[in-house]
Amino acid sequence: MSRRESRNSLGARQSNTLEEFENFKKKYLLVNKHIAKLNSSLNVRIEELLSQIAALNIENLRLKTSELRLARKLENEKAKIRKLYTETETASQLFMAQITSIRTSFGLDKPQGPSQFKELSAGG
Numbered sequence: 001m002s003r004r005e006s007r008n009s010l011g012a013r014q015s016n017t018l019e020e021f022e023n024f025k026k027k028y029l030l031v032n033k034h035i036a037k038l039n040s041s042l043n044v045r046i047e048e049l050l051s052q053i054a055a056l057n058i059e060n061l062r063l064k065t066s067e068l069r070l071a072r073k074l075e076n077e078k079a080k081i082r083k084l085y086t087e088t089e090t091a092s093q094l095f096m097a098q099i100t101s102i103r104t105s106f107g108l109d110k111p112q113g114p115s116q117f118k119e120l121s122a123g124g
Helices: 003-103 114-123
Strands: none
Touching: none
């Protein structure tokens, strides 16, 4: 092989290598452009999700506050019911004591059965 052929062969290889590099570079730039677009759209989605998370955290705090307020209100209502029940029980016992006292004062210690009513109505 002569020097001239050797130079032509070297030039062809360099040209071929340069062409391969340019093709690789174009593919790399296209892939990089696609990745940049995808990254941008994913960043927008991340911002949207972070906004939703913030809104849900606020809603969660509002609901927890409401739950605590309602639990406190429920306990207050239960305490009122227990107090009312105790007062009702006490009033019932006092009423029964008064009824018993009245019956005793009228001599009605024992409840009148049906036979006693018959005797009273026949004799009277």
